[in-house]
Structure formats: structure tokens, C-alpha cells
Amino acid sequence: MQRFADLADRLHCAPHSRAQIALISDYLAATTDPHRGWAIGLLAGTLVLPVTSRTVASDILDGYEDARLAEWSKDYVGDVFETAALLWPEPSVSKGPPPLDDAVCAMLDVRTAADLGALVAGWMGHLDAPGRWLLLRIAAGLAPVTVSVSVVKVAIAEFARVGVDDIEEIWHGLNPPYLDLFAWLDGHGSRPEVQSESMFRPFMPAATLTGESAERRRFDNAEFAAEWQWDGVRVQISSTGGVTRVFSRRGDDLSTALPELCGGAWGDAVLDGELVSINGPPGEVNRRLGRKKSSARLCREVPVEVRVFDILFRDGRDLRRLALSDRRELLEDFMRDCGDVPATLSPLLDYDHSDDLQRLRGEARRAGVRGLLLKRRAGPYLHSASAGEWYAWPRAPLCTRLAALYVQRGDSTAVGSSLTFTLGAARAPGAGDGALVPVGKMDIASDESGFDKIEEWIGENTQERFGPVRSLAPGLAFLVEFDAVIASARRKSGIVLRAPRLRQILWGESPDNIARLDQLTTLIDG
Amino acid sequence: MASLLRPDTWLYPTGRGLYCAPGDFYIDPGRRVDRAVVTHGHGDHARPRNVSVLATAETIEIMKVRYGARAAQRFQTAVPGEAVSINGVTVTLVPAGHILGSAQAVLEWQGQRIVVSGDYKRRRDPTCELFEPVRCDVFITEATFGLPIFRHEPDAREIGRFLASCRMFPDRTHLVGAYGLGKCQRFIALLRDAGYDAPVWLHSGMLALCALYGDFGIDLGDIRPVSEARKNDLAGGVVIAPPGEASGRLARRVSDPVNVFASGWMRVRAHARRRGVELPLVLSDHADWPEIIETVRDTGAEEVWVTHGREEALLHQMTRMGVNGRALSSVGRDGRVS
CATH class of the missing domain: 2.40.50.140 (Nucleic acid-binding proteins)
Incomplete structure (x- = not known):
């Protein structure tokens, strides 16, 4: 547990995500199972304790030997958890903190807040100040430190020298302490078969063109298809066996915030598109995200739909190796055949040469779109940036x-x-x-x-x-x-x-x- | 010590600094005076341009390096532990453990003893003598870290964290913000004790004082001015600079540095985050809360005067300990014009 506390302490002060990634991947390399998997679960927020208590820290302050000293200390530090951690007496003789696995398993077994408090108090005397702070935060059900899930995934990928897409693809089907994941990454097991229906597939990125680079480049309709770049949020609709989930670009599950999408009759497919608000201004769509649930009223106030532009799977068949032009045909078929869904097909734009594109780009602002997307017709659906495949050409600023x-x-x-x-x-x-x-x-x-x-x-x-x-x-x-x-x-x-x-x-x-x-x-x- | 003499009648703060009336001298005066006793070389204790200064040999040399010809008109070297009489007041300088040459001023007059500790710490420091507690009637203590949350980590632990970070980020420069006198040299000495023998790159303002430490027999190993470093030299290296410099222009000379700050304040991680410190090291030359309390006990003082820092909490603690505590700023304020 001390090693995880050291990691959390360094992450807390890390100035940028690259430093965080280096710290986490270093930790993964130096730590054994199942400890590191629990650590990942705590960092990514996928490990949820059955009982949490915010009063453990304030109880420590209340029980401090002198109330005024405790009060002054809290006023100075600001944070109750940190103050309690700093005031707790330094261990004189310690057998060391429990291994992370023991600590997590014990906390998973706890049934009452009082039991949790007793458990935490028993460990406090064996941790240093950053360790005590970490423990109090975990017991309160707070994130040990604020790290984005994508940083955690990239760190796992860097530690194991695999692509982050390989992690993304199976992430939603795995659970802490991620024994099967690490067994595979260490070369002791096969890649975990994710049973979960409707899983996330990594998105294909587009390279952004600047004004000059776009003008230098000659685009030709035979080679590149053109579409509007819709002003919304890129999403993936993943639907299998009657279960539909919606994922953000980073692979976060947005399903509960978008009930009308999940209720649609999508059949069996994985689609790529842009979530847009139907009537309101573009920013409105964000009101529907970043929340656990959308009320019926909010769904009425901010109606949304998806402008679909690509298809990755249909009826269990992986289409990502196919050329865009072939996928487009399949997508058009799919949209014709599928049932009632809040989605429309993102149309292809007609153009002959680059001058037409200039003109279209000039119309983008009036059309309420962010610009143009240019996609190589012969290209497959790739999940890493690859030169010469997809370009975003934003409207003039x-x-x-x-x-x-x-x-x-x-x-x-x-x-x-x-x-x-x-x-x-x-x-x-x-x-x-x-x-x-x-x-x-x-x-x-x-x-x-x-x-x-x-x-x-x-x-x-x-x-x-x-x-x-x-x-x-x-x-x-x-x-x-x-x-x-x-x-x-x-x-x-x-x-x-x-x-x-x-x-x-x-x-x-x-x-x-x-x-x-x-x-x-x-x-x-x- | 049942003296009827009130200690605050012969030692009290004035506009120029802490004044010993029968001896007619000041301790660490804030403004120019005729006769000063200086506890150590930090700028808020040792000021230039006093007429005559009594201090340890190390402190005198530090003042000469920092202030040159304007350091003082006359210096008198005090040998630690040897009493000097100034107008009938006996003055003895005793090691304070703060930085090289730092001393407590032990003042005796008419059978009463007051110890002005200056800045001090209790733990061992390879760059200076260990603090020696002196029994006294009145002990004057700093309260820089006068809250029970302040407990400094063991030096070896913090240096270990630093070296672990150097190993973890072998391409990034570790840019250490540390005061140029005391902390800088102690940090290097601790690194050397831990077996780090690569060059340590220093901000130019720190070189003269490091050389002086060398003259007093404290070997800091291979230290070089950062201005002479080529960019490749700094990747993975250690650079020490004053706290202000470390975040300014120098920070841009090294690409993607790990900002390190060695200070007792770093115990509170919110401080570290506010200052943009990536690796906070809890390493201080001041006594932490337990050390202050231990020292008050060791001196056996019945009265404790508390100065710079968080007086309120420490005075409260003195009351809890049955010691008569006073804020130094309030001493002598009852009727006397100074």
C-alpha cells in the first residue's frame, strides 16, 4: 500500500499527463498482481467500495488531543482529509502498512461505516503522511487523485508496450484487479475475450489541416470523399443482442445520459457519428453529457440525434478493413433497413476539385458546421493517426x-x-x-x-x-x-x-x- | 532561579531589534546599530553596516562574502562555548544547528539566563554543528513551524525520494529550488552522503558560499555553474537555484524540468501544488513542532518568548505545558518607552 501511496503522492503534484503516464507505468512495472490491478481500479474509478465514510477524517480531528490546535491546523491546511493525515502521530515502530490487496479486500468486505472506521484507524499508524491522506480519501469514496481514465489506459499501454487501442477495446469488459489483463500483458495468457455485448471500438482520428496546408494540397473527388464536420460531440453507437451503448471519443460510456439513443432499434452494428442537438445552438448538446441521467424534461428540451458517417461492424462482421467506399455502401444499406432511430445519414458533398472545396468551406459557418472532412475513399477504418487518410479542414476562423x-x-x-x-x-x-x-x-x-x-x-x-x-x-x-x-x-x-x-x-x-x-x-x- | 529580576527589564524588542539594555547591544538588529550580536548569516538576521559585530568565525566569513566591505566596521569572533563580557553581560554563543556557523546567544546578567535561540533545528546536519540545549530562565524560540501538522520527514527518506525520481525520469532535469545559504549546501551534502557523485549544477549566485563551505572543511564534491553547462549536460542532471530563479528564466533553459522544492512548507501538499512544485521535499533548517516542544522542555525554561511564525498556536501549547509563554512582540510593552 505504501508504494501506491507514493504513486498517488507523486501524481497529485504531477504537472502534466506525460509525467502522470510515466509514473503510473513505472508503478505497474515495479508492482505485482493483484496489487497493481487494484491500484488501477482506484485510479480509474472502476473500483467501487460497498461502504464509504467521509466522517472518518473529521472524527480524527474531533478526537485530537486539543480542539484548538486541531481547528487552527484545519484552518491552515484547508482540507479535512489532509489535516487529519498530518495530525495523526508518526508511527514509532511499525510493521509497515498492509499490502494493497489485503487493504482493498478488507474494505470490500466491510458492511458498516463503523467497521470501516475501525479498519482505517488500524492502518493509519503504519502509513506515512501521504499514505494516511490517501487512505482517508479512499475510505471516503473519493478518487485517490484526479487522473483521467485515458491517462490510466495510456499508462497501461506504455508499460506493456502495446497500442492504447488494444487496451481500449477490452477495457469495458474487464474489472479490477484486472488479473486477466495483466496476465496477457505479461505474456502469460491470451488476450482476454471480452464477453460484454456492445463494446467500445477505438475511433479513427482525422488530421487537422491549416489554411495553407489545405490550399497546397490538391483534393480530388475520385480520391477523397467530402462531408460536413458537424458541430457536436463524436460518439460511437455500439449495439448487439438488443443492448445499445453510446461511447465518447475517450471510450467513456455515455449511455445513461442518452436514453433515446439506447432505446433505438439499431439492430446489430457499431456506428461512428456526431451527436448534435436538433434545434438548439451547437453548445447545447453538452448539456446532455457529463451527467449520470437525463430527465425526460431535459430530453425534451435538448433533443439530440446522431449524424452517422461510418459503420465498423454489422451482424458481427468486422468491416474496418474494407475501403471507405465499400463501408459507405453498407452504411447506406444499414440506414435504409434499420428501424426507428434518432439518426440521419451524414451526406457526402458534391465537388469536382479544390476550388469547390474552398467554396464549401466558405459556406460552413452559415451552414452551422465546423468545417469539412475529407476522407480517402480507398482507406480502411484505422484506429491510430495515419497520414493521408482523414483530414479535418476547419472553417476560416x-x-x-x-x-x-x-x-x-x-x-x-x-x-x-x-x-x-x-x-x-x-x-x-x-x-x-x-x-x-x-x-x-x-x-x-x-x-x-x-x-x-x-x-x-x-x-x-x-x-x-x-x-x-x-x-x-x-x-x-x-x-x-x-x-x-x-x-x-x-x-x-x-x-x-x-x-x-x-x-x-x-x-x-x-x-x-x-x-x-x-x-x-x-x-x-x- | 528565584530571582526577583524581571527578564523583560533587561532584554526586550525595540524598533531596531532585540535589545539588551545593560550590555547596550542588539541581537540580530533589523537596522544599523553600534554593537550587534549576530546569530547566523541569513539576511533577516545578519544585516550589513553595523559598527561592531560579535559572531562565530563562520558567520563573519559568510557576512563578508555576502556584503563585502560594507559587512561591518569591526568584527569580533566568538568561539562557541566561550563566554565574552559586554558591559557586564556575559554572552556565550552555542551551536544552534540551523546552518554553518549558526549559534544561540546565551545571555547572563545578575544570575539570570536568557537564551536567544535564533533559528534552530535539532536533527543532525552534515554542514553544521548539532544544536546544544542550554538550561535557562527564559528561552526565546522561533515559531516558523508552530502548528502540530508540521513534522519534518527524516532527511534520508526525502533524499531517497529525490534519487528515486532521478532514476524514474532519467531525461528530465531536476531543478531544485533551495535557499542559497544553508539549504543548498545541506542538500548537496545529503546527496553526497547518499552516494550521488555526478556534478551538481548551481545558479551563479550560490557558488561563492559553496566555496566558503569548502574552506570550512565541508566537501560538496563536483559542483559547477549552470551557466557553463551545455544543454546535454543538464538532461537527467541536478540543478540548484534560489526558489525565485528556479521557476523563472532558468526553468526555460532546461526542457521539461522536474520542479523540486526542499522546504518544511512542503509538508502541506496544497502549498506544493500552488507553487507548481512537482516533487515537494520536506526538508527544513527550522525546528518542526515536536522539536520546538522538546527543546522548550530541554531548556527547563519557566518562560518562553515566541517570535516569527505562528505564535498563537505555540503560545497555546505553552499554556498546556504549564510554561509561561509570551509573544516576543508583546514583551516589554508594559510601560517602558524604548
């Missing part, structure tokens, strides 16, 4: 002048560090600097020319610090490209810019030239 309000050092990347700016628009024409209101965030990487000058300027023009965030004096503005303006009720400005990117740094820009909020609001999609 919008562009405006925005002021820098706040800055924060971003996650460092392989190429260097970055700065994340909060961008401000003017509330009313001619209003003072105080009238700027945030409308989005934009990263600037350290390889951008002018980065050093910006850093220097920030050093001299920081007004206040709020933890890692600095508020800036007026004087720095940007010419910003962005894809769209999205309505967002929870933000002060009521809008947020989608995909803002730096076009140019503006020094000494007059406040009068900063975009006005009312102008931006008129650009809201839908």
Missing part, C-alpha cells in the same frame, strides 16, 4: 482584438513552457479599463516569437497575485483568431470564445480598439 487581463504559467510541454492568458473584451464603448470582462483563455507557447518580451513585460506589470494567477496592468493586447462565440450562462460575460489562438501580439493598443462584448455577442452560433 474569426478574428478580433482582445486585452490580456490575467496570466498564469501553463503546463510545460515537450517543447517548453507556456503562458495562459485570460482575454478581456470591453463592456461598453469608451468605458475605462475596469470595464473589461473575461471572454476566454488562450495559451502562448515559449517558441512563439515575442515570448521573452511578454515574460519581461509581465514581470514589470503584474498588479496582484492570486496563487499562480497574476492580474496585469493594461497595455498588452492580442489579435486573436477563434472558431466561434459560444453562449455560456455561467460566465460573467455570458459568452466564451471557442479555440482562441494567437495571431499577433499588440503592444500599446488603444483601449478603444479592443473588441466590445456586445459585438462579440452578436456572433453567437445558432
Whole structure:
């Protein structure tokens, strides 16, 4: 258990997902079964304890030798779990913490919160401070640390030197402690046969074209099929034996949030498409996601459907090796034959040569789509990025002048560090600097020319610090490209810019030239 | 020690610093004075431009390195454990275990003894003498880590975590934020004790003090200025820089560094996250909560004056222990004009 605690402690402070992946895969290599499988279950949230209790930590604080010292400590640390872990006396002589397997199995057997509390108290004296913190969080039913499931899957893949798709394909059919998975990855067993009906299949990605690269490239209708890139959320419909599940791009199961999709008569097939809201603006579709259930009212308010554009399986037959043109025929057959489903076929666009594509792209914004997709007709359905197969060509961005309000050092990347700016628009024409209101965030990487000058300027023009965030004096503005303006009720400005990117740094820009909020609001999609 | 003399009549804080009235000298004065006793070389204790300074030989050399000609007009070297008389007040410097040359000032006057501990810690440190507890009537303690949540981990454990991280990320530079005097040298010495013998790259501002440690017989092994490193040298290497520098320009010279910070504050992981520290090491030159309490007991003091840090909780703890605790800032405030 101590090793898992060390891992959680490092993950807690890891600055980016690459570091998290390295830490987890290192842990998997150094840890035996079934401990590592339980660890994966805890990190990915797939291990659910029958009894959890949030009061274990507060009980420790209540029982501390002096109430005022405990109170001051909690005020200082902030987090009850961390405070309790730090106040607990250091082990003087310890036989060491229980192995993770013993600890998890004991917690799985617990039937009452009191028993859980006793169990935890018995282990506390054998763990160090980060270990105690971890234990209290687990007992409370909280994630040991916040790690995305995709990071966990990539870490497993890197540890075993297999493709992440190989993990994705079977992930939903496996359970902690994942003995069959690790047996296969270690070369002691065959790949687990996932019995689960309606499983997830990895998506085929599309490479994004920039304006110039698209213009240099000649597309020809005989080689590349063109479609709209719908403005929604990419989903996979996986239906077998009367059970339908809907998966997100990362393989998360969205089924419970989308009851009308799961209730459809899909027959036996795996389909790829884009989930869109039928009437509302594009962002609406997100209201249907990120929740366990959708109420009947929400389903009525935000009706959704899928624009289907590919078929991966039909009647148990794997179609992914077939050429796109053949799959398309099968898809059209399927859509004709299938029953009542909330789905439409994503049409192919007619074009002769690249000039037509330019024209179509120019119409994308009016058509309410994100741009064009170009797919090689002869290509198979691949689940890893492969050059020359699928391209996304986004519609031309919008562009405006925005002021820098706040800055924060971003996650460092392989190429260097970055700065994340909060961008401000003017509330009313001619209003003072105080009238700027945030409308989005934009990263600037350290390889951008002018980065050093910006850093220097920030050093001299920081007004206040709020933890890692600095508020800036007026004087720095940007010419910003962005894809769209999205309505967002929870933000002060009521809008947020989608995909803002730096076009140019503006020094000494007059406040009068900063975009006005009312102008931006008129650009809201839908 | 049933003296009727009130200790706060002959030692009390003033605008210039802690003042010993019969001896007419200050301890770690914050502003320029004629006669100063300096406990150790950190900037908030040792200030330049005093007229005459009594300190250990190490502290004097540190001040000369840091301040050059303006360090002080006159220095008087105190040999640890040997008493010096200043206007009838006996002053003895005794090791405090904080950094090289750090000392407690033991003051005796009219049969009363007050120990000004300065900054101190109790655990063994390869770069300085171990703290020696002195029995006294009044003990003046810091309260930097004056909450029971602060318990520093064993050094060996933290260095072990650091070296494990170096092995786990062999291509990333470990960029250690550490104060240039004390923590930096102790960190290197602990690395060497743990068998790490590769070069350690240092921010240029740290080199002179490391050389001084060498003069006092503390071997830090192969240390080099980071300005002379080629990019390849730093991949997988260890760079030490002052905390501010570590997150600024230097951080961009090394690609994708592991930000390490060695400090007692790192015990609270939320601090580490706020500062963008990827590997927090709980390594401090200040006493943690149990050490403060143990030290108060060891001194047998009936009265404890508490200074810089979280006085409130420590004063509460003194009450629980049956010791008369006072915030140093409140000492001598009852009627006397200073």
C-alpha cells in the first residue's frame, strides 16, 4: 500500500499527463498482481467500495488531543482529509502498512461505516503522511487523485508496450484487479475475450489541416470523399443482442445520459457519428453529457440525434478493413433497413476539385458546421493517426482584438513552457479599463516569437497575485483568431470564445480598439 | 532561579531589534546599530553596516562574502562555548544547528539566563554543528513551524525520494529550488552522503558560499555553474537555484524540468501544488513542532518568548505545558518607552 501511496503522492503534484503516464507505468512495472490491478481500479474509478465514510477524517480531528490546535491546523491546511493525515502521530515502530490487496479486500468486505472506521484507524499508524491522506480519501469514496481514465489506459499501454487501442477495446469488459489483463500483458495468457455485448471500438482520428496546408494540397473527388464536420460531440453507437451503448471519443460510456439513443432499434452494428442537438445552438448538446441521467424534461428540451458517417461492424462482421467506399455502401444499406432511430445519414458533398472545396468551406459557418472532412475513399477504418487518410479542414476562423487581463504559467510541454492568458473584451464603448470582462483563455507557447518580451513585460506589470494567477496592468493586447462565440450562462460575460489562438501580439493598443462584448455577442452560433 | 529580576527589564524588542539594555547591544538588529550580536548569516538576521559585530568565525566569513566591505566596521569572533563580557553581560554563543556557523546567544546578567535561540533545528546536519540545549530562565524560540501538522520527514527518506525520481525520469532535469545559504549546501551534502557523485549544477549566485563551505572543511564534491553547462549536460542532471530563479528564466533553459522544492512548507501538499512544485521535499533548517516542544522542555525554561511564525498556536501549547509563554512582540510593552 505504501508504494501506491507514493504513486498517488507523486501524481497529485504531477504537472502534466506525460509525467502522470510515466509514473503510473513505472508503478505497474515495479508492482505485482493483484496489487497493481487494484491500484488501477482506484485510479480509474472502476473500483467501487460497498461502504464509504467521509466522517472518518473529521472524527480524527474531533478526537485530537486539543480542539484548538486541531481547528487552527484545519484552518491552515484547508482540507479535512489532509489535516487529519498530518495530525495523526508518526508511527514509532511499525510493521509497515498492509499490502494493497489485503487493504482493498478488507474494505470490500466491510458492511458498516463503523467497521470501516475501525479498519482505517488500524492502518493509519503504519502509513506515512501521504499514505494516511490517501487512505482517508479512499475510505471516503473519493478518487485517490484526479487522473483521467485515458491517462490510466495510456499508462497501461506504455508499460506493456502495446497500442492504447488494444487496451481500449477490452477495457469495458474487464474489472479490477484486472488479473486477466495483466496476465496477457505479461505474456502469460491470451488476450482476454471480452464477453460484454456492445463494446467500445477505438475511433479513427482525422488530421487537422491549416489554411495553407489545405490550399497546397490538391483534393480530388475520385480520391477523397467530402462531408460536413458537424458541430457536436463524436460518439460511437455500439449495439448487439438488443443492448445499445453510446461511447465518447475517450471510450467513456455515455449511455445513461442518452436514453433515446439506447432505446433505438439499431439492430446489430457499431456506428461512428456526431451527436448534435436538433434545434438548439451547437453548445447545447453538452448539456446532455457529463451527467449520470437525463430527465425526460431535459430530453425534451435538448433533443439530440446522431449524424452517422461510418459503420465498423454489422451482424458481427468486422468491416474496418474494407475501403471507405465499400463501408459507405453498407452504411447506406444499414440506414435504409434499420428501424426507428434518432439518426440521419451524414451526406457526402458534391465537388469536382479544390476550388469547390474552398467554396464549401466558405459556406460552413452559415451552414452551422465546423468545417469539412475529407476522407480517402480507398482507406480502411484505422484506429491510430495515419497520414493521408482523414483530414479535418476547419472553417476560416474569426478574428478580433482582445486585452490580456490575467496570466498564469501553463503546463510545460515537450517543447517548453507556456503562458495562459485570460482575454478581456470591453463592456461598453469608451468605458475605462475596469470595464473589461473575461471572454476566454488562450495559451502562448515559449517558441512563439515575442515570448521573452511578454515574460519581461509581465514581470514589470503584474498588479496582484492570486496563487499562480497574476492580474496585469493594461497595455498588452492580442489579435486573436477563434472558431466561434459560444453562449455560456455561467460566465460573467455570458459568452466564451471557442479555440482562441494567437495571431499577433499588440503592444500599446488603444483601449478603444479592443473588441466590445456586445459585438462579440452578436456572433453567437445558432 | 528565584530571582526577583524581571527578564523583560533587561532584554526586550525595540524598533531596531532585540535589545539588551545593560550590555547596550542588539541581537540580530533589523537596522544599523553600534554593537550587534549576530546569530547566523541569513539576511533577516545578519544585516550589513553595523559598527561592531560579535559572531562565530563562520558567520563573519559568510557576512563578508555576502556584503563585502560594507559587512561591518569591526568584527569580533566568538568561539562557541566561550563566554565574552559586554558591559557586564556575559554572552556565550552555542551551536544552534540551523546552518554553518549558526549559534544561540546565551545571555547572563545578575544570575539570570536568557537564551536567544535564533533559528534552530535539532536533527543532525552534515554542514553544521548539532544544536546544544542550554538550561535557562527564559528561552526565546522561533515559531516558523508552530502548528502540530508540521513534522519534518527524516532527511534520508526525502533524499531517497529525490534519487528515486532521478532514476524514474532519467531525461528530465531536476531543478531544485533551495535557499542559497544553508539549504543548498545541506542538500548537496545529503546527496553526497547518499552516494550521488555526478556534478551538481548551481545558479551563479550560490557558488561563492559553496566555496566558503569548502574552506570550512565541508566537501560538496563536483559542483559547477549552470551557466557553463551545455544543454546535454543538464538532461537527467541536478540543478540548484534560489526558489525565485528556479521557476523563472532558468526553468526555460532546461526542457521539461522536474520542479523540486526542499522546504518544511512542503509538508502541506496544497502549498506544493500552488507553487507548481512537482516533487515537494520536506526538508527544513527550522525546528518542526515536536522539536520546538522538546527543546522548550530541554531548556527547563519557566518562560518562553515566541517570535516569527505562528505564535498563537505555540503560545497555546505553552499554556498546556504549564510554561509561561509570551509573544516576543508583546514583551516589554508594559510601560517602558524604548
